[in-house]
Amino acid sequence: MTDASLADRHRAVLPNWLALYYQEPIEIVRAEGRRVTDAQGRTYLDFFAGILTNAIGYGVAEISDAIRTQVDTGVLHTSTLYLIRKQVELAEQIAELSGIPDAKVFFTNSGTEANETALMLATQYRRSNQVLALRNSYHGRAFATIGITGNRGWSASSLSPVKVSYVHGGYRYRDAFRGLSDADYIRACVDDLRDVLQTTTAGDVAALIAEPIQGVGGFNVPPDGLLGAFKEILDEYGILLISDEVQTGWGRTGEHFWGIQAHGVTPDAMTFAKGLGNGLAIGGVVARGDLMDCIDANSISTFGGNPVSTAAAKATLDYLLDHDLQGNAAKLGDRLLRGLRGFAERYDVLGDVRGKGLMIGLEFVAPGGGPSPSAAATVLEETRERGLLVGKGGLHNNVIRLAPPMTLTDAETDEGLEILGESIARAQEAQTK
Structure with a gap:
């Protein structure tokens, strides 16, 4: 054909x-x-x-062998209602690598689902549906993640379960503050964040979600330290910081294992996906334990963290670190x-x-x-x-x-x-x- x-x-x-x-x-x-x-x-x-x-x-033989070994057991799926050894081992490894205190991990099937979960956690924890995002951002194709996507070409609906306000700092090349030095650019973006909080929100915002380097938006790189400067303002209001590491995680930026580390700050939560499975569907959230445990309703994940995907992801992460x-x-x-x-x-x-x-x-x-x-x-x-x-x-x-x-x-x-x-x-x- x-x-x-x-x-x-x-x-x-x-x-x-x-x-x-x-x-x-x-x-x-x-x-x-x-x-x-x-x-x-x-x-x-x-x-x-x-x-x-x-x-x-x-x-890659090590990854293929891990998948084959799991497939040969005949157990392709059990759901999170049962213990999954590779899921636990992978969660332990990611929690340690995250640097987040008392971290817990929840696995999903994609970055979109990971970001949806992070938004659910933040809005529940803060009892607020207000969210801050960066202009020109992209966080996924589901209902809430489209609502916080600051790029019209990828925003399929104006409807949203969250109230979003956008701040500067994503697309520096064509930003209103383009000609400024790194220090002045950060200062201008921080001033903009303060202004947005005071003029477009009620103050009790749930979270700021940001890609350390914008992916779909064109691999836009903010000055190092920008998100750290943002967090100083967020902390004054009790607002959470979520780092969307779906594209920047696992050492791809070279200088750090997580993109957020270039900003000298530890986020309250990070989302991840893509490269972790080296082609198999897996994503997730790693967050502070109290934030992760704030959900008081029943919840499971049918396919998230399934035996095959977590076996592949564990082998991928081990290979990445070992080499x-x-x-x-x-x-x-x-x-x-x-x-x-x-x-x-x-x-x-x-x-x-x-x-x-x-x-x-x-x-x-x-x-x-x-x-x-x-x-x-x-x-x-x-x-x-x-x-x-x-x-x-x-x-x-x-x-x-x-x-x-x-x-x-x-x-x-x-x-x-x-x-x-x-x-x-x-x-x-x-x-x-």
């Missing part, structure tokens, strides 16, 4: 709003290491890792950033190169500095044609997102840079015609 006929069948029975990459969508049928192969037999170097989810890459993949992300991320910033000096179409570790955003601009979605679309197609898969996003859909598996090698880094350079050059040519 050709990819084209499968794409036609996809469009006939799946929603129109379910996006597909590329003018000619591809079906990935095999994978090994950091490379995937489509149904036509063409192999690509993967620099997006299933939206940061295949964090360790493909065909210092955080260190690898830091080293190769720096190498990528240096090369990409060299392209920015050469090509006007590349307006901004930002990121940390193996989480890098390339913002494309039109003459005069406005967003250029067409240039980003050109790079998406050109990289695919040359054998490299990348992501795309941003408020204006003009940001190429790079997030390779954290097992990336030096040679693969150079290969990716060469393809990116050629593709950016084509975008520059297309814009100057």
